[in-house]
Amino acid sequence: MIRPDTEREEESVRSNVFVDETSTARVAVDARGTVTQWNEGARRLLGYAPAEVVGRPAADLFAGAEPAESAARAAEEARRSPEALGRWSGTVTLLHRDGGQVDVPLLAHLRSTHPDESGTDDVEWLLVSPLSRPEPCAQDGELAQDGELIEEFFVQSPCKMAVYDTHLRLRCANGDMERLLGLVESDIRGLRLPEIVPSLEAENTERYMRLALETGVPQQLAFSLRMAGHEHELAWSLSISPLRDREDHVRGVMVATHDVTEQYTARQRLLLVNEASVHIGSTLDIGRTARELADVAVPVLADFVTVDLIPTVSDGGEPPAGPLNGRVTLRRAACSSIFEGVPESVVPVGETDVYSDYSPAAESLLTARGVVSEMTEPATNPWEIQAPERAAKAREFGFHSMMSVPLRARGTTLGVATFTRHRRPESFEQEDLLLAEEITARAAVCIDNARRFTHERETALTLQRSLLPRKLPENAAAEVAFRYLPADTRAGVGGDWFDVIPLSSSRVALVVGDVVGHGLQASATMGRLRTAVRTLADVDLPPDELLTHLDDLVNHLATEAASGQGVATTAESSGDVGATCLYAVYDPVSRHCSLARAGHPQPAVVSPDGAVEYLDLPAGPPLGLGNLPFESVEVDLAEGSILALYTNGLIESRERGIDDTLDALREALSQPTAPLEEICDNVLKALLPPHPADDVALLLARTHALDASQVVTWELTCDPTVVSRARSEASAQLAEWGLDEAVFTTELVVSELVTNAIRYAEAPIQLRLIHDRSLICEVSDGSNTAPHLRRARVFDEGGRGLLLVAQLTQSWGTRQGVGGKTIWAEQSLPVMAL
Known part of the structure; x- marks a missing residue:
């Protein structure tokens, strides 16, 4: 028996004027054969009240055992094969309460109820039978007789069709409909559709039938349902039409069914x-x-x-x-x-x-x-x-x-x-x-x-990893830490890069750049620019001049890309070549930091007290625009300050504006005493989503300063006699530092460099010794003419000084400054002297 799920639905069913529940005998029997429900139609049919039947074996109602045994066999078959329909129909003899016997057509459906904890379904039988003589109602009287209904309406449709009266009870079905249902009309005449085919689809169809009766408007619906004699579910299209008499009164409803499985599939x-x-x-x-x-x-x-x-x-x-x-x-x-x-x-x-x-x-x-x-x-x-x-x-x-x-x-x-x-x-x-x-x-x-x-x-990542520094060099100027994250989008790996370059006189260069584009070409361009920066840094160019030379290189690369020369031969690499860059040089002796940028985000400085400031550097044009000047800015950094350089992938966000992002970066950086590795992690966690849309490079440098005892400076005159005094004072200072083993070499270096400055350069002349991880000897003068290393001929009396300096020291070089130059030479020290 079909039961409403809620009291509201039950009340709706009782109040529905189209459904006559008493016209069908409906009984539910569980898998053990016990009657579980008994409706008013069953009472009218057999005379038993629900209290007299519910809980008793259903077999007590049969005059013979054969129908019950047939139903039991069908139930067992349905249990073994969940795909079977589990249905039984036929004429049975039932026992009336007064002792008589009643022959009735019976239709039994095997229904699955809620699954138990074991995962199997409980089952019960729904037994339905139209009353042999349903009580007439006003609509039935108006319906005239079935023959008239068939004559007027039934032959109007050429497909599977059935006619239901105003109580939604089946009155007639054509042969195609009987074959579809697998039942003859005489077995189901007087039943409602949910009693013939118990299913949600049948209940929904009946609702549309009521709507057609109420409004007089034809209805259409479609669903999938497995029917008798079919192994698969079939798709059905239903046309529900109200049937009218000559006075245009709705006297019933016709359901025409069409098999649209092929179109549906x-x-x-x-x-x-x-x-x-x-x-x-x-x-x-x-x-x-x-x-x-x-x-x-x-x-x-x-x-x-x-x-x-x-x-x-x-x-x-x-x-x-x-x-x-x-x-x-x-x-x-x-x-x-x-x-x-x-x-x-x-x-x-x-x-x-x-x-x-x-x-x-x-x-x-x-x-x-x-x-x-x-x-x-x-x-x-x-x-x-x-x-x-x-x-x-x-x-x-x-x-x-x-x-x-x-x-x-x-x-x-x-x-x-x-x-x-x-x-x-x-x-x-x-x-x-x-x-x-x-x-x-x-x-x-x-x-x-x-x-x-x-x-x-992966190829681009491999190339980029091979071009980026795997381990940053140790230096006395700053403690450094970095993070690099490649883009996690279909755009591919970009061209972000960073570097830490040791310079002369214990100075260090910090550089961060970003190449336009993604993929292999961006990685290759990044590698060329990084190599160029290291080469230009090696000749001690100031930041603004270095960016100018780098801009020229990018212009040459763009020209190659436009003409299809060099590596720029693919469709991907045929576009413009451009980049941004920030270059900074920090001197631990003076604590001066010189910076210049080419279209790159401004750096941040964290002071030892935790205050974070974004340096106001002239932005400069991105590399590749050509013929535009760059400008350097000098700032003094307290010892222990943190200089933060980064690419735009760190601060560009779709979720928040640039001001909010910079505020978040300021907050993440404001922990000056924390380890740099921890600060890097906090910055990435605060600013980046799980999958960054662009490459991110972050470089942090905590500045150091050399103690005054590690640096000694002498101002010299242009008199050749000061050479001897310079050697003596340098030797005495080395003895004070405990570097007696370096005295001989240092005297030769001081003698050669001071002599050259007096002979070929201009005043003022300055001698400086720096005792750091190595021993650095510098001689500065007021001339911009740089010496060149050359090999003297056999009979030349001069020209061997710089050659000796180059052979006796670890490295030497020249750097230009404001109003002069500096020639330096660096010596390695014994381990015990470091």
Whole structure:
């Protein structure tokens, strides 16, 4: 018996004027044969009140045992085969309360109720029978007789049709409708549609029938439902028309049913193909693309789907040429199921497994075409030996049909997709294989695109890592820490870079840059610019001059790209070449920092007390615009200050404005005593999303200062006699520092450099010794003429001084300054002297 779910629905059913509940005898019997419900129609039929019957065996109501035994056999069959309809109909003899016997047509439906904890369904029988003589009502009287109804309306439709009266009881059905229902009209005449075909679809149809009766407006609806004599669900289109008499009064309703399964199936296949084209390939991630293929196919096409790729493909590498044969090793890229957690899967995502040549997956890879397999016992026998876990899962979930379709794109095989059914009773057909091949072909192209992107991304990352410093050099000027994060988008790896370059006189250069564009070309351009910066820094150019030379280089690269010369020969590299850069030089002796930028974000300085200030540097044009000046700014940094350099990927955000981002950066940096590594992590956590849209480079430098005792300076005159005094004072200072072993070399260096300054340069002349990790000797003068190292001929009396300096010291060089130059020479010190 169909019961309303709520009291409100029950009251609605009672008050509905179209439904006459007393016109049908309705009884519910549970799986044990006990009567559980008894309606008023049953009381009118047999005379028993509900209290006299409910809880008693239903067999007590039958005059013979044969119908009950038939129903019991049907119940057992329905239990064994959940796909069976579980229905019994026929004429039975029932016992009336007064002792007499009543012959009635009986229709019994086996219904599943709520599943218990064990996962099985409780069942009960719904017994319905129209009363042999239903009491007439006003509408019935107006309906005239059935013959007139058939004559006036029934022959109007050429399809499966049935006519119901104003109480929604069946009055007549044509032969096509009888064949559809699997019942003859005499067995169901007087029953409502939910009593003939108990289902949600029947109840919904009855609601539309009431609406047609109330409004007089024809109704249309469609649904899928499995009917008697059909193995699969069929799609139905229903036309519900009110029937009117000559006075235009609604006297009933006609239901015409059309089988539209073929059109419905074709439409569903088109929807699946469209769904695949929209949802598969939303990113350039191999694993996600494989998951999208599996998710699209479940549950529309299959109950369980796996996507396995050749291991080299899943890593972004090249697939093997030609078809695969024999035992094949594949890596599980994705799987999806109608069950949460994908319990059917044996291989976890990301793991590899071997597929023997008998398996559908290996067969489809060998033949390079889709394969449909029925999971019969002979076909799965080899699994018991070579893949017992798969065999156990197949038995546990009842696999009965499988399709394996190779993932092929651009003439290469990438892997295989396997579709399995175990809950849906229908086996895969040729149309299903064609559909699977179509969506798999789309997915294969997307996976191959993702593979190519992954390969190029990994190549660009490898190139970029090889071009970026792996370990920053130690120096006395500053303690440094860095972070580099490549972009996590389909745009690919960008051209951000950073560097720390030791300079003469214990100074250090800090540089951060960003090349326009992404991919291999950006990485290659970044490598060329970083090399150029190191070369220009080695000749001790000030920041503004270095950026000017770097701007010239970018202009040359842009010219090559425009003309197709050099490395710029691909479509990707045919665009403009540009970059931004920030270059800073810090001197730990004077604590001066000189900075210049070319279109780069302004740096931040964290003072020892925790205050954060963004330096107001002239922005300068980005590199590549050409012929525009750059300007350096000098600032004094207290010892222990932190200089923060970064690329725009750190501060550009779609979620918040630039001011809010800079405030967040200021807050993350305001911890001057924390370790630099910790500050780097806090900055990235505060400012970056989980997947940055652009490359990010961050460089932090905590400044040091040399003690006054480590630096000694002498002002010298242009008199040649001061050379001897300079040697003596330098020797005495080395003795004070405990560097007696360096006295001889230092005297030669001081003598040569001071002599050259007196002979060839101009006043003022200054001698400076710096005792740091090495011993540095500097001589400054007022001339901008730089000396050149040359090899003297045999009979030359001079020209060997700088050659001796170069051979006796670790390195030497010249740097230009405001109003003069400085020649320096650096000596390595014994370990015990450091």
